[in-house]
Structures are given as structure tokens and as C-alpha cells.
Amino acid sequence: MQRKKNKAAQFLSLPALILYGVFFVYPLLRGIGMSLTNWDGMGQATFIGLKNYFDFFSDKRALHDIQTTVIFAVGSAVLLNIVGLLYALLMNTEFKGKSIARVIIYLPAIISPLIMGYIWYFLLQPKRGYLYYACMQLGLPDLIGNWMSSYHSALAVLIVVNVWQFAGMTMIIYLAGLKAIAKDYTEAAAIDGATKWQLFFRITLPLLMPAIRINVVTNIIGSLSVFDVIMSLTEGGPGYATESLSIYIMRMCYGSRTGYSTAVAMILFVIILIPVLISMRLTRQKG
């Protein structure tokens, strides 16, 4: 009976395995093979060993893009978790209009990041954007600066837009975590004289650790492969200042360096694998 059940399970998992093989394993193996060639996207590919990988580490633009991508990912993850947690704490209290507020906070997450980038572009355009005109009406025309014209401010804008868009998703996970905390703990601590801060830092926060782990890891993974919001908001500019590694891969691929771009994609894959492995390890420890 058990053997029959196992066979049925194996049979039922076949479609998923086929899809996984066709859409993940095969492209991955082809990608590894391609990354060892100098293929330009059209002509004959010649095997060049690990040259593309060595070239990457002397490619100033690529290294700058890694820096930009990591700053974006870490900055986004930190802010997303702080803002998401604050939203969740707010939504865990009772107030009038809570349902509407929750929808409003979550709403940006269902809009395409590409569209979101364009919306913010037209909001933030200096001297022409909607926020500029709004500030002008308030007598504060200098409040909106030329933020997308320099590396640091453009990167900050990108992080803020990303946080504004996805804080709602982070909030939902935290809210689920907060709902799962039994009231007995906080009530017992309150009876023992714990202050609100002590309740939060000694009881709530430690019990939210699984939610924090999920949020931090998913935010970092998502942000490391960021592409669309940057393309629509700054196009990686000025120059290549805010170019992410994903955008660099696309540009190299279309710039007659398809083999090299595949090698960079493999490196990005390894970079993303790091938080994934950390997450798996943490989860296993917990188990």
C-alpha cells in the first residue's frame, strides 16, 4: 500500500519536475556553457574557458554596479523592515478606517514597478514634476531638488520608491506574525510591571524573529535582482551611476557581449544564493 502511494506521489510530481527541468535546469546548464564562450549573440561561439569570469573582476563598471546593487538591496531591506513593522504595529491596534488604511498601504505593491518608476519620475521631475507644482502652491518651490542628477540622491530616491511600493507586503507578513503571538505573554509581562518598550523589545520582537527572517531574506533577494524601477526612474543614470547588475547584464547581452553577460548573470546568481543559503541555514537551525 505504502509503495503504491509512493509511486503515485512520484507520478504526480512528474509535471512539476518536467517544468523545473525545462525552465530552470536546462537554461542554467546552457547558461553555464554560454558563459564560457565569447558569443556575441549572433555569430559562432568560441570556447574561452573562464576568461569572462576573470574579466568581470577587472571590470570597473561591473564592480561599481555590484556596489550599487548591494547598497540598494541592504538599504531597501533595512527600511522595508522598519517601515513594514511600524505599519504592522499600527494595523495591530484598533482604529476607525483600519481596513481602508491597510488597503492603501498595500495598494502600491500590486502596481508594476516599471509603472511605479514612471509615476515617481513625473512626480519628482525638478521644475516640471507634480510635486514641484504642489510645493510651489505651498510657497516652497525649492523643496524638490534635482535629486535624480547625482549618484547618492538618485540612489536614495530609488530606495525610497522601492520601500514605498513594497512596505505593504512586508507589513502583511509582520501582521501575521503579530497575530500569532499569544496575548498571554504580553498580559503576564504587563502584570509583572513591564513598560511598553520592554514589552516590545523583550516579548514582541523576539517572537517576531521568524517573520523578520522571512522579510529580510526575501527583501534582499528581490532587491538584488532589481531592474524595472531603475530603468523607468533613472535608466541607470546619470551615466551608469545607478545601474544595477541586472541592467548591466541586459546591456552587455544586447551590446554584442552575450557570453560575457551570461557569465555576469552566473555571478549574480551566486550573489543571490548567499542570502538564500543563510536563510536556509537559519531555518534549519530553528527546526
Place this chain on the structure above:
Amino acid sequence: MGKKKFLAVLLTAALGMSTLAGCGATDTSTSGEAPDTNTVTEAATPAASEAEAADSTEKENKAVDLTFFTGKVETVDLLNQIISDYNQQSGGITVEQEYQADASNIIKIKFASGESPDLMTTYEQEYVNQGKYLDLSDRNEWWDRLIPSMKESCTDLESGKQYRVCTNMTMAGFFYNKEMFDELGLKVATTWPEFEANLEAIKEAHPDVDPWFIFGEAWHLGHLIEFMPHGYIKAKYGATEAKKAMLSNDSAKLDWGNPDGAMATFAKNLVELQKKGLINEDVLTATSDNCIDAFVTGKCAMFSNGMWCLSDLLTKNPDMADKIGFAPYPAFMEDGVPVVLVAEDSGYSISAETEHVDEVVDFLNFLFSAENQKKYAETLGSPSAFKDVDASWAPDSIVSGVNDAVASATNIGFTNEKPAGFSGDDAGRLVQDLLAGTYSPEEFAKAYEEAWNAGYTN
């Protein structure tokens, strides 16, 4: 339990079948490609189907589907009309137009996947070198009608052969507000000091007007390099020698990195104008639409662009027709001369892999007819390259202004011979860095030279 298992197996089978169904071949076209949302299709009309039915046997034998790939959004509607007319009388040949905004990249995927369109407007030296286009050198029925300079522009320098036919010409220079120039008594500048003096006079008389509006899109900033420092090289050495220098990366002639050379001088001039407030403050974030809006509302006095923006200007403000002036780029080097771009436009290339050469040629003969080309030139706002086409492509005042500018300056073409790994957009991004203050003019020239050289080796 048994029922549940049966249901699970049934659902799994259904899922598997539906997945595999997606992999099934279609027989709707010769390429087997399903139309996507970006595809603009013009198929045969019912009337055409009826006409075909009249002599069905002959038509069935001739039935051919041709794919025409373009990235020129401004011509899609007009070409759909022409294609529809053609399909109705073609005797079984059906042309299907596919427009893609990112055509220059998508064509690469099509080439790589062996799905080359039969006919295309995308053209790159790289593809010529790889033998992707059909040799059209012996098509004298077209070349005999073409203005000789346009035939020369269509000629591949390395092989001396023609792999595309360009039906139109385009010009690029400075569009300026004639009314404002007349009001301030300004004349078109031929040297950089005159140009700067004009901008200063405009700024002084109209502080709320941007004397020169530059928008931050990479292609536009790349065009400034194309028309000014590259223009200087093309004017200095002549079209053919300049092309050869670029093909062979002749550093003695190009000399991009020289701190006193054309590239550094161009950068120095641009930064100086930026510091003096003679270009718009939001240069890095402004769009081409912002530029058009600023010009038609009198908020900017001049901007650099090609004739392709003319229809937008006149659509947004038809009253501008008499106020639009057109001027060459002033000489910005001591030994330089004013230049204006006069280049080929709307080029058509036939795939070397097509099995339907005669049918594609038949369609092109229809498209290149004087009647269709007149319609095309007038809709596009671009003069025809055919000698036998008499088209009113713009209001008379603009046409005469453009003719004067073209006659008064050295005519240059586009740089098709730049290194494959260094695009016009890449050049524009370096200008973004310059305007963002990342580079000094000398560093900019050096960075340009490095990127240019790397474009040959990458």
C-alpha cells in the same frame, strides 16, 4: 479515497496536456510565430480574399507571407495603409508589418534564433559584416532614381556594395525661434563665440527663457557628440576618410583623448554654458517631450534635433510654422567649419536568408512608386531621396530655411562605422556624467577615448 486519487490523476493529466498544448506548432504563418501585443498586423482584407478567389489556382501556387520588421513608430500607420493596398493587388503575396520599439535589440534575437524577417528597416555595420543582408547593388531600377549622394550614403565602405535602399533624407541642426532672434537682432552663429553671444543675449533679454534646451535622454546627448566632435572630424577629413579612420580606429586622426582636441573642447564648451546658466537647469532629467513643449510655448529659444521632431512641433503648435528657424552647428574648433547633418533615412534591407527575394522586391517596387513615396515623404515630414518624387514635406518657410542651412554648411552623415561595442547611447551616458560633474572636460575626453577603444576589443 479512490475517487480522490482518480481526480488527482485526471487533473494532473489535464495540466500536463494543457502545458504540452502550448508547445504545439501552428500553421498560421510561414514562421509559425504567434502575433504578440506589440505586433502591428495588416493582413489581407475580405475584398482582397474575394479577388484572390477569382483565380484561385494561380494564387494558391503563389501564396507567400512576407514579414516586414520595423522600429520606426512614426511610419507604422502609413505603411499599414500602403501594405493593405499592396496586399489587395499582390496576387497572393501578403505582407505583415511588425513594429517593435526596441527594434535594434530585438532584431538581434531574431537573427540569433534563425527567424530573420524578410524585409527590415534595422541596419548595422555589424550585420553587414556578418552577411545578414542581401546585396542590392544590381537593383538599378532603384539606384537610377535615387539622388547620387543618397546612393553613396547607402554604400558599404568596406565592400563598396549596397545592402539597403534609403527612400528619404533627414537633416539635423539647431531649431531656433525666429521671432525671438528677430526681436533681439540676432543672426545665425557660425562660430562658437558668436553662438555663446547669442545665448547670452537671449538670457539677458528673457531671463525666464532657456537659451538652449538640452534633454537628458542618452540618445540625444549621444547625438550632440555625433554632430559636433564627430562632425568636426568628418568635415576636416571628408566623409570617406573619416569613415575609414573610424573603421580602422586611426587614433592619429580621431585623437579623442587629446586635452586640446575636439572632444575635450566640446566638453569644455558644454560645461561652461551649464555654469553660465545658458542651458536648462534640468538637463539630466528633461525629456524630449519637455523640450518640444518648451519650444512651442516660447520657454526655450533653441534646441538641437533632427527633422523627425518637426511633425511634433507643428502638431503641438501649428502656428509655429513661420517661427521655426533651422541653423547648422557652429564651428567650435579654430580650424572647424559649421556643419549640418544631411543623412539617409527610412532604409530598407532584405534578409540574406529569405526564400522570397522576388516577392520582397515586388513589394518594394510598389512601396517605392512615386505616388507612395510622395505620400510617405509628406506624412513623415522628410524630403524624398528619389529624384522623381515631388513632395511638399514641410511648410515652405521651413523648407527654405532648411535648404539655406544645408547650402551654407558642410554636410555630414551619421557615423555608422563606430565600434560595435560602443553605441550612441553609451556616448550619451558619458555626456550625462560630464553634466553631472563626474568628469572634468579632459577626463571626459580620456574616458571617451577609452570607451571607444574598448568598443573595438570587446
